[in-house]
Amino acid sequence: MVEFVTAPHRVLVVKLSSLGDVVHTLPAAMDLQAHFPNAQIDWVVEPSFAPIVKACSAVHRVIACDLRHWRKNMLSQDTRLAWIAFLAELHLERYDAIIDLQGLTKSALVSWLARTSNKGKRYAMANATEGSAYERPTRWVANMAIDLEPHVHAITRGRLLCAKALNYQMPSQLQYGLNPSQTIQAIDSLQASQDATHKNKTYAHTDKKLVVFVHGTSRADKEWPLASWHELGLRLFNAGYQIALPHGNEEERLRCVAMAEMVPSAIVWPRMSIDNLMQAMACTSGVIGVDSGLSHIAVALNLPHVQIYNFDTAWRTGPIGSANETMRQRSVVDFPTPTVDAVWSLWQECTA
Numbered sequence: 001m002v003e004f005v006t007a008p009h010r011v012l013v014v015k016l017s018s019l020g021d022v023v024h025t026l027p028a029a030m031d032l033q034a035h036f037p038n039a040q041i042d043w044v045v046e047p048s049f050a051p052i053v054k055a056c057s058a059v060h061r062v063i064a065c066d067l068r069h070w071r072k073n074m075l076s077q078d079t080r081l082a083w084i085a086f087l088a089e090l091h092l093e094r095y096d097a098i099i100d101l102q103g104l105t106k107s108a109l110v111s112w113l114a115r116t117s118n119k120g121k122r123y124a125m126a127n128a129t130e131g132s133a134y135e136r137p138t139r140w141v142a143n144m145a146i147d148l149e150p151h152v153h154a155i156t157r158g159r160l161l162c163a164k165a166l167n168y169q170m171p172s173q174l175q176y177g178l179n180p181s182q183t184i185q186a187i188d189s190l191q192a193s194q195d196a197t198h199k200n201k202t203y204a205h206t207d208k209k210l211v212v213f214v215h216g217t218s219r220a221d222k223e224w225p226l227a228s229w230h231e232l233g234l235r236l237f238n239a240g241y242q243i244a245l246p247h248g249n250e251e252e253r254l255r256c257v258a259m260a261e262m263v264p265s266a267i268v269w270p271r272m273s274i275d276n277l278m279q280a281m282a283c284t285s286g287v288i289g290v291d292s293g294l295s296h297i298a299v300a301l302n303l304p305h306v307q308i309y310n311f312d313t314a315w316r317t318g319p320i321g322s323a324n325e326t327m328r329q330r331s332v333v334d335f336p337t338p339t340v341d342a343v344w345s346l347w348q349e350c351t352a
Contacts, residue, residue: 007036008096008166010117013043014110015101016065019274019293020317021154022049023176023300025101026056028158030175033058035168042093044110051275052297057177063089067106090114099165100124100138101158108137123165129157131316154317174320176300178278211236212244212281213259214289214298216252222290224308224337226258231340232288233263236347244269244284246277246294288347291317299329304350306343309333 011032015025022045032041040060043053047064054062065086073079090110094117100107103125111122126145128134129152139145146164148157155174163170213233217223233243243266245256253268260266272280278297281287286304289295291313298305299319307318309331318331330346332338 008039010040010042010093010095010097011036011166012093012095012098012111012114013041013059013101014099014107014114015043015045015158016067016104016107016110017046017049017102019049019052020291020296021102022052023293023296024154024317025158026052026058026176026178026300027155027174028101028162029056029058030177031159031168031171032162032166033177034171034175035166040093042095044090044114049274051273052178052278055178055275055278057179065090065110067109087113094120096120097166098122099162100142101161103128103132103134103138105135105137108135108141111138112141121165123161125157125161131313132157153315153320155320176302178297178300209241209285210244210283211241212246212284212287212289212294212298214246214287214292214294215255215259216246216248216294217290217292221310222292224290224310226255228337228340228343229259230262232343233259233266235340235344237264237266241285242267244280246280247271286347286351288343302328304347305329306346306350307331308338308343310337311335 013029015022029041029043032039041058042061042063043059044063044065045053046068047066050062050064053059066082070079070083090113094115096117097120098111098114098116100111100123116122121143122141123144123146124138124142125134126139126147127150129148129150132154144165146161148160159170213229215224215229236243243263245259245266246269247253247256248271256268260268269280281298281303282301287295287298288306289298290308295305295307312333314331314333319329328350330350332342332346334342
């Protein structure tokens with residue numbers, strides 16, 4: 001274990017993707033800021049998720065790295081120019097600590113390319129943890145590889161790695177540092193461009209309490225049945241809520257339209273950027289959703305939230321915190337899927 005004689009002046013966090021993983025890493029950045037308030041904390045992340053990192057109060061500079069796109073177009077001039085620009089931005093600073101919180105070859109490459117100060121070190125995980133991908137180059141690049149408990153929550157993993165690397169105790173309080181502006185202007189401006197025939201199904205200001213259904217996910221085995229969403233939507237409507245339905249692609253949009261037809265006054269939000277969607281969610285009464293990046297954003301915003309799991313991975317990615325902090329966010333796990341009654345019961349607890 002390397003102990004800093006003086007606090008690090010510059011720290012680089014490397015966590016490129018995905019949305020949920022990036023959200024789960026925000027508390028590690030907040031811990032770093034709490035222990036080293038005068039340190040500059042920079043973060044390398046994929047462009048799609050940069051708005052989330054920029055919204056974190058602990059982060060000074062966000063460096064966009066589009067490796068996923070560059071790999072698909074390696075020989076193009078645009079890729080070459082973008083790569084040169086990325087390296088120029090990455091090399092603007094020399095870092096006292098470079099911390100790879102991803103544990104993959106791509107993050108190891110970024111850590112290796114980043115420059116250390118004279119006494120700077122690169123840190124990474126020494127081992128895989130349950131349910132998370134891990135590739136050995138992350139250990140080869142590091143000056144110090146940190147051993148971690150294999151059975152650990154995704155949030156705790158990043159926090160522990162930073163604490164062990166820079167020799168401080170992980171705080172008991174968990175903070176995400178997100179503070180999006182509480183405004184509906186972003187949605188209103190997008191609604192104006194929607195087709196008039198669908199206007200009654202897009203966002204409109206309402207006196208009703210708004211609940212977001214996060215139904216979309218990249219994995220089919222994480223989805224909740226449409227019939228369950230329908231029944232839950234009717235219960236919420238009868239309780240005085242209005243349902244908002246976000247989407248990120250055409251398949252999800254079609255599902256939104258089908259759900260909106262089944263639930264009175266349900267509204268299909270226009271497709272939005274991550275930052276606008278985060279602002280929109282922050283203005284609502286809460287979120288009910290499957291295990292996805294948007295659900296994790298709901299937790300980070302401290303909204304009332306029920307997170308739905310068809311298999312028991314909630315211990316690794318679900319809401320965590322002290323007893324008081326988790327009253328507003330709960331996870332529900334069952335096979336093949338949780339019942340509507342179980343989700344409804346937890347929602348009532350979260351909003352009591």
